[in-house]
Amino acid sequence: MMNKDQRIGGRIAEWGFRTMCLAAVIIPLLVLATLVIDVAIDGTQRLSWEFISSYPSRIAEQAGVLPALVGSLFVIAMTGLLAIPIGVAAAVYLNEYGKNSWVANIIEINIANLAGVPSVVYGLLGLGLFVRFAGMGRSVLAAACTLALLILPIVIMASREALRSVPSSLREASYGLGATKWETIRQVVLPMALPGILTGTILSISRAIGETAPLIVVGAVAYMTFLPDGLNSSFSVLPIQIYDWTTRPQAEFLINAAAGIMVLLSVMLLLNTVAILLRNKYQKRMY
Amino acid sequence: MSSTPKLSISEMDASYGDHQVLHSIDMQIPAQQVTALIGPSGCGKSTYLRCLNRMHELTTSATVNGTVELDGADIYHDDIDPVLLRRRIGMVFQKPAPFPTWSIADNVLAGMKLTGGVPDNADEIVEKALKGAALWDEVKDKLDKPGTSLSGGQQQRLCIARAITVEPDVLLMDEPCSAIDPVATARVENLIHELGENYTIVVVTHNMQQAARISDKTAFLMMGELVEFDDTSKLFSNPAKQQTEDYITGKFG
Ligand SMILES: Nc1ncnc2c1ncn2[C@@H]1O[C@H](COP(=O)(O)OP(=O)(O)OP(=O)(O)O)[C@@H](O)[C@H]1O
Numbered sequence: 001m002m003n004k005d006q007r008i009g010g011r012i013a014e015w016g017f018r019t020m021c022l023a024a025v026i027i028p029l030l031v032l033a034t035l036v037i038d039v040a041i042d043g044t045q046r047l048s049w050e051f052i053s054s055y056p057s058r059i060a061e062q063a064g065v066l067p068a069l070v071g072s073l074f075v076i077a078m079t080g081l082l083a084i085p086i087g088v089a090a091a092v093y094l095n096e097y098g099k100n101s102w103v104a105n106i107i108e109i110n111i112a113n114l115a116g117v118p119s120v121v122y123g124l125l126g127l128g129l130f131v132r133f134a135g136m137g138r139s140v141l142a143a144a145c146t147l148a149l150l151i152l153p154i155v156i157m158a159s160r161e162a163l164r165s166v167p168s169s170l171r172e173a174s175y176g177l178g179a180t181k182w183e184t185i186r187q188v189v190l191p192m193a194l195p196g197i198l199t200g201t202i203l204s205i206s207r208a209i210g211e212t213a214p215l216i217v218v219g220a221v222a223y224m225t226f227l228p229d230g231l232n233s234s235f236s237v238l239p240i241q242i243y244d245w246t247t248r249p250q251a252e253f254l255i256n257a258a259a260g261i262m263v264l265l266s267v268m269l270l271l272n273t274v275a276i277l278l279r280n281k282y283q284k285r286m287y
Numbered sequence: 288m289s290s291t292p293k294l295s296i297s298e299m300d301a302s303y304g305d306h307q308v309l310h311s312i313d314m315q316i317p318a319q320q321v322t323a324l325i326g327p328s329g330c331g332k333s334t335y336l337r338c339l340n341r342m343h344e345l346t347t348s349a350t351v352n353g354t355v356e357l358d359g360a361d362i363y364h365d366d367i368d369p370v371l372l373r374r375r376i377g378m379v380f381q382k383p384a385p386f387p388t389w390s391i392a393d394n395v396l397a398g399m400k401l402t403g404g405v406p407d408n409a410d411e412i413v414e415k416a417l418k419g420a421a422l423w424d425e426v427k428d429k430l431d432k433p434g435t436s437l438s439g440g441q442q443q444r445l446c447i448a449r450a451i452t453v454e455p456d457v458l459l460m461d462e463p464c465s466a467i468d469p470v471a472t473a474r475v476e477n478l479i480h481e482l483g484e485n486y487t488i489v490v491v492t493h494n495m496q497q498a499a500r501i502s503d504k505t506a507f508l509m510m511g512e513l514v515e516f517d518d519t520s521k522l523f524s525n526p527a528k529q530q531t532e533d534y535i536t537g538k539f540g
């Protein structure tokens with residue numbers, strides 16, 4: 001009797017829990033979908049090749065995202081170029097060389113903390129260190145350095161995780177064949193960790209492409225009438241352009257902002273797709 | 288019996304941190320013969336083997352004392368580069384571990400690929416090594432397939448081929464048959480027996496029949512001490528020590 005009651009109670013509890021979990025999945029998805037649809041309804045009015053290939057303008061119908069789009073791609077490419085080699089090298093040091101040394105342990109604890117620092121703080125750091133101290137000015141390079149610093153902890157942690165998942169039996173097999181540590185890392189460990197490293201880094205880059213706060217601090221401009229023509233050039237980026245349009249009093253500019261968001265989302269989607277394709281490609285090469 | 292030993296081990300201790308695993312081992316391993324190491328689980332067989340090609344020191348806080356001489360030269364001498372030493376003393380592990388991102392042929396050539404370059408006659412080398420490891424007929428049509436696409440027993444023979452491509456003087460094998468089925472075991476056993484004509488082989492095994500079948504000499508280890516070391520036929524038929532007799536007759540372990 002008692003037993004049966006308990007079972008019924010258990011079932012109700014299970015049903016309740018399942019419904020709660022389902023709601024936890026569906027509600028955020030619904031909110032997200034509403035947002036995207038709302039943006040898409042506004043944005044498609046304006047989204048066109050002309051919008052993508054035009055410069056900003058005081059007249060909403062003539063304004064476009066070209067400098068911001070090129071700026072975003074330029075800054076992000078430089079960010080990757082800086083953050084990925086440094087991040088992977090740091091992860092290799094932590095996982096393969098520095099194991100159990102106190103330096104490595106201290107670095108490790110701090111990296112996890114750094115990943116949690118608000119991005120605006122990185123902006124201030126970038127302003128002080130790169131824009132002013134290193135004399136880079138409000139340039140593409142300063143922005144890339146700042147964003148690289150911002151995603152470095154994530155790149156390191158993702159790469160570290162990928163390296164850790166390489167079985168130690170493979171390292172030993174390599175040493176047993178008379179390979180040095182470096183030969184082992186380069187030819188056995190890194191190739192196996194590559195899919196994980198790629199996914200982690202591309203995801204962190206697609207996060208950086210949406211960053212606004214640090215770039216406001218570092219000095220991205222919203223009204224660019226020319227394309228960035230080098231590392232020392234001033235620049236705009238998509239999130240800043242979008243933000244600027246939303247602050248204009250005229251309602252037409254809000255439509256521009258929506259179209260800009262669609263461009264930004266497309267770039268992110270593209271990057272994430274590349275991440276998945278690369279991962280699948282390299283994973284297939286194994287076993 | 289050859290007169291000068293290939294490996295001459297004296298007063299060798301090995302520890303992991305404070306935990307001493309091997310106690311003052313003295314042993315002369317003859318050249319071009321198969322020497323088997325038997326003993327209960329945890330007695331230090333793997334540790335022993337790893338001390339012979341300086342893999343032991345790769346474990347954090349692991350230490351070795353005493354001397355191990357290869358052809359009369361101490362392998363723990365300051366002048367010896369452990370990396371070069373490991374090309375002379377190859378190793379096959381308990382669990383086959385082919386490199387997953389590499390093809391069968393590349394796995395055979397792994398030692399060369401890792402350490403510098405593959406010579407022009409790579410195809411010949413692959414064929415010779417795979418024949419040597421009694422695997423050629425099974426894989427000759429799919430050399431470009433991944434090494435991990437093979438069965439466990441085939442993978443283990445691939446790892447043996449990989450080890451002999453480096454042309455070591457000595458081959459250390461840690462329970463090479465423990466992860467494979469009886470048919471594959473028989474093939475690997477035959478292989479070890481054949482390889483013993485050209486190589487000095489030290490093989491760890493849990494299986495006493497196997498030790499009796501494949502080895503010329505057998506060492507019995509217990510709790511990190513060498514209890515008895517003698518010709519295999521003598522050790523199994525007429526052991527000198529009571530502990531050895533108890534172990535081989537299955538009274539414990
Ligand atoms: N990496 C390690 N760190 C600390 N202790 C270890 C390590 N590896 C082995 N040991 C200890 O050393 C002792 C001997 O281990 P070893 O692996 O040499 O035994 P074994 O004879 O090969 O056993 P088995 O037959 O089960 O493989 C054991 O007590 C084990 O706990």
Ligand SMILES: [Mg+2]
Pocket residue numbers: 332333334461
């Ligand atoms: Mg063992």
